[in-house]
Amino acid sequence: MQHQLKAGKNSRRLSQSQRIMIVIAVMALVVFYAVFFIFPIGYALTGSFFNWMPTKRVFSFVGLENYRKIFEQSTLGLAMGNTLVFTVVVTLGRTLLGLFFAALIYSMRRGRVLFRTIYFIPVITSTVAVSMVWKWMYEPSNGPLNYYLSLAGIAPQRFLIDSSQAMWCVMAMTIWKETGYAMVMYMAGMTGIPGTLYEAAEMDGCTHWQAFRYITFPLLKTTTEFILLTSFVTYCQTFTQIDLMTKGGPGKASYTMVYYLYQEAFGNNRFGRASAIAFVLFAVILVFSVLQLRITRTKEAEKHA
Amino acid sequence: MKKLFACMLALLMVMSMFFGASAESTREGYVNTGKLHYDLNKEVNNGEPMTLEFWVQVELEETYRKWCDAYTALHPNITFNITSGSYDDHFMKLGMALPNKTGPHLFHMHNGFTDQFMANLKPYDPAVFPLEDLREDYTFVDESLYSGNMYYQGLAVMSCGVFYNKKMWAEAGLTENDIPKTWDDLAAAAVKLTQYDENGKVKVAGFNYNEMSMEYLITAMKYELGSAMFEKDGRTPLFNDDMKKVIEWLKDLYVEKKAGSVELPMSILSFSQSTSAMTYIGTWFGGWMQANAPDVEYGFFIMPSPDGNVPAAYDRSNIEVSPAINGNVTDAEYAVINDFLCYLLSNDNFVLDFALKQYGTPTKKCLIENPDVQADEVLGTTARFMDRLIYPGNYPDSYHSNLKKYFYDEVMLNGKDIDEMMKACKEEIIDSMESTEFVSEEGRYPHADELKFE
Numbered sequence: 001m002q003h004q005l006k007a008g009k010n011s012r013r014l015s016q017s018q019r020i021m022i023v024i025a026v027m028a029l030v031v032f033y034a035v036f037f038i039f040p041i042g043y044a045l046t047g048s049f050f051n052w053m054p055t056k057r058v059f060s061f062v063g064l065e066n067y068r069k070i071f072e073q074s075t076l077g078l079a080m081g082n083t084l085v086f087t088v089v090v091t092l093g094r095t096l097l098g099l100f101f102a103a104l105i106y107s108m109r110r111g112r113v114l115f116r117t118i119y120f121i122p123v124i125t126s127t128v129a130v131s132m133v134w135k136w137m138y139e140p141s142n143g144p145l146n147y148y149l150s151l152a153g154i155a156p157q158r159f160l161i162d163s164s165q166a167m168w169c170v171m172a173m174t175i176w177k178e179t180g181y182a183m184v185m186y187m188a189g190m191t192g193i194p195g196t197l198y199e200a201a202e203m204d205g206c207t208h209w210q211a212f213r214y215i216t217f218p219l220l221k222t223t224t225e226f227i228l229l230t231s232f233v234t235y236c237q238t239f240t241q242i243d244l245m246t247k248g249g250p251g252k253a254s255y256t257m258v259y260y261l262y263q264e265a266f267g268n269n270r271f272g273r274a275s276a277i278a279f280v281l282f283a284v285i286l287v288f289s290v291l292q293l294r295i296t297r298t299k300e301a302e303k304h305a
Numbered sequence: 306m307k308k309l310f311a312c313m314l315a316l317l318m319v320m321s322m323f324f325g326a327s328a329e330s331t332r333e334g335y336v337n338t339g340k341l342h343y344d345l346n347k348e349v350n351n352g353e354p355m356t357l358e359f360w361v362q363v364e365l366e367e368t369y370r371k372w373c374d375a376y377t378a379l380h381p382n383i384t385f386n387i388t389s390g391s392y393d394d395h396f397m398k399l400g401m402a403l404p405n406k407t408g409p410h411l412f413h414m415h416n417g418f419t420d421q422f423m424a425n426l427k428p429y430d431p432a433v434f435p436l437e438d439l440r441e442d443y444t445f446v447d448e449s450l451y452s453g454n455m456y457y458q459g460l461a462v463m464s465c466g467v468f469y470n471k472k473m474w475a476e477a478g479l480t481e482n483d484i485p486k487t488w489d490d491l492a493a494a495a496v497k498l499t500q501y502d503e504n505g506k507v508k509v510a511g512f513n514y515n516e517m518s519m520e521y522l523i524t525a526m527k528y529e530l531g532s533a534m535f536e537k538d539g540r541t542p543l544f545n546d547d548m549k550k551v552i553e554w555l556k557d558l559y560v561e562k563k564a565g566s567v568e569l570p571m572s573i574l575s576f577s578q579s580t581s582a583m584t585y586i587g588t589w590f591g592g593w594m595q596a597n598a599p600d601v602e603y604g605f606f607i608m609p610s611p612d613g614n615v616p617a618a619y620d621r622s623n624i625e626v627s628p629a630i631n632g633n634v635t636d637a638e639y640a641v642i643n644d645f646l647c648y649l650l651s652n653d654n655f656v657l658d659f660a661l662k663q664y665g666t667p668t669k670k671c672l673i674e675n676p677d678v679q680a681d682e683v684l685g686t687t688a689r690f691m692d693r694l695i696y697p698g699n700y701p702d703s704y705h706s707n708l709k710k711y712f713y714d715e716v717m718l719n720g721k722d723i724d725e726m727m728k729a730c731k732e733e734i735i736d737s738m739e740s741t742e743f744v745s746e747e748g749r750y751p752h753a754d755e756l757k758f759e
Contacts, residue, residue: 053421054401054404055400056420056421056423056424057425140568141580142570158567158568158718161718162718163719249710250714250719251710251714251715251718251721252710267706269741
């Protein structure tokens with residue numbers, strides 16, 4: 001017995017080389033995060049209080065001037081509004097459609113892999129390529145979308161060159177491209193639900209809808225929360241499709257926060273002002289993420305109580 | 306012994322023939338008819354090897370590689386490591402690399418980046434490039450100086466004009482005599498060239514200024530009405546009644562005369578796809594058409610004046626410039642780079658190659674009458690109007706991007722009020738100019754006395 005205890009103690013005690021390895025691994029991670037995350041974020045935060053033009057080697061303290069300027073201009077409100085609409089619509093669209101297609105495909109007896117692959121292809125296709133193809137499809141005079149609308153007797157639309165439609169067109173493309181990701185996540189979640197639950201439900205006379213409503217959906221809660229949170233953070237930072245499809249236009253109709261930030265940094269060479277925009281966006285994402293996590297935890301706590 | 310001596314002599318003869326021939330071939334292609342002197346026989350870097358990093362825009366890679374190779378053939382101890390990238394990538398990378406001292410020794414420059422890059426550049430050595438010699442050889446010498454220093458030299462002049470589809474022109478019953486001489490002529494020709502579908506929508510535009518033309522057209526037409534781009538202080542954008550008149554004229558062309566439509570693709574694409582019969586764009590478009598739509602036969606004319614008389618200026622001009630030197634190079638590298646740049650700038654054939662590649666009219670005076678330049682419809686026409694093209698200097702990109710945003714997007718697409726947009730656009734340009742030291746060069750224009758600055 002004594003011998004066993006000793007062996008147990010020895011097994012928990014780490015050798016010198018193991019400890020060195022752990023220190024190296026931890027230090028590598030710390031250095032990695034410090035160099036690629038903490039330092040740039042700290043530098044950008046500092047830069048937001050400076051008149052910062054790196055190409056001109058200008059870095060002079062201006063206090064809150066950059067923040068004052070961006071809050072003074074109407075572009076910030078416009079970009080913030082667009083970003084929130086974009087984020088909410090695309091996040092919900094992607095999540096609901098992903099769940100719908102996952103349930104549909106999961107219920108199929110044959111062809112699951114084929115359909116899962118088909119729906120997942122847009123996710124792994126480059127956003128640049130997809131944006132260019134959709135831009136062509138939205139072309140008012142030669143694009144195929146107006147052609148099909150005309151066959152259905154619907155008046156041709158101006159899509160990307162109409163300020164009331166441009167943002168929705170980009171959102172539609174993004175939902176189409178990103179739904180496959182949510183679908184795959186949901187399908188993975190569904191495989192973890194024990195089949196016995198459905199068998200029991202069937203014996204109790206549950207309809208398909210009731211089984212989905214009372215078994216599938218509640219048990220996919222963690223997956224849903226994950227998709228919602230990651231989507232929210234991702235779409236708050238939308239840039240590529242806006243840059244390629246509308247350049248923030250017509251006018252500033254589809255300006256998002258990151259596009260606005262990019263314009264200030266690389267269009268006007270004002271990295272200080274761009275950093276200020278970045279930190280306003282950072283604050284918004286932080287507030288929403290914390291709120292979302294709080295709500296989730298509160299519900300969890302209520303459930304366990 | 307005699308045999309050995311004879312053999313050695315024969316070998317020496319063969320070697321001297323070989324090296325003699327090779328020395329000749331390295332000089333091949335180098336022609337200097339100007340005053341700027343370059344000594345082909347001078348050794349550089351004391352014969353010690355040196356490799357220079359040279360970043361270029363991808364379209365110019367072939368041209369630069371050719372002349373770098375020629376220079377290496379002349380000076381085998383100097384080699385070049387050329388890295389190319391698209392326009393956006395090239396200048397974005399430079400913007401990051403130069404301040405961080407990781408940039409190349411020399412790079413293809415665009416004068417639009419002068420203000421941004423100036424702190425990281427080294428001027429050309431005045432001992433190698435005497436200004437009086439350059440002035441004798443080139444135009445645009447003084448326009449390229451900053452505080453008396455030369456950071457590059459303009460090599461090709463670009464401007465804008467109207468490209469028209471020759472086949473459509475003939476099909477509409479128009480001849481060479483119908484080349485517009487006034488704005489009304491232009492509008493009439495555009496109406497004649499426009500084709501509509503069964504619903505009355507524009508199928509083929511007579512004139513297309515969509516997306517990347519209207520902003521430049523506004524500037525040109527405003528010049529033709531006698532108004533400068535900037536006020537007397539050289540920094541405040543001049544937005545006046547002439548500007549409003551131009552925007553109204555352009556709007557009228559689409560909305561009332563229905564000679565164009567915002568629903569057609571952007572100007573250059575539509576023209577290359579033959580869904581627009583005329584478009585207004587930079588002279589570079591001639592090269593673009595040759596590369597992307599060689600089957601479309603086009604003609605070119607300078608934007609006509611409002612009433613057929615010679616205006617204060619027909620249009621704006623800009624220059625494509627020689628490479629710039631990184632401010633962090635060592636003295637030895639600086640000396641070699643200056644020698645290389647002198648080799649390029651004194652060489653008529655390099656300047657001609659560069660100008661033809663960039664599709665601009667060469668600034669080297671001896672090349673303006675060059676048959677290749679004159680034979681080209683775009684370059685030849687631009688050369689004839691050079692005296693009435695105005696160089697405003699390296700104004701920031703945000704000037705025209707804001708004109709596009711407010712007058713094409715907001716007025717033409719969103720139907721907003723012209724006066725309100727003029728006010729908003731001016732404010733935004735003034736705000737974006739805060740981060741630059743730009744001052745307009747319009748005051749140096751030989752006919753500046755014919756321009757209004759307020």
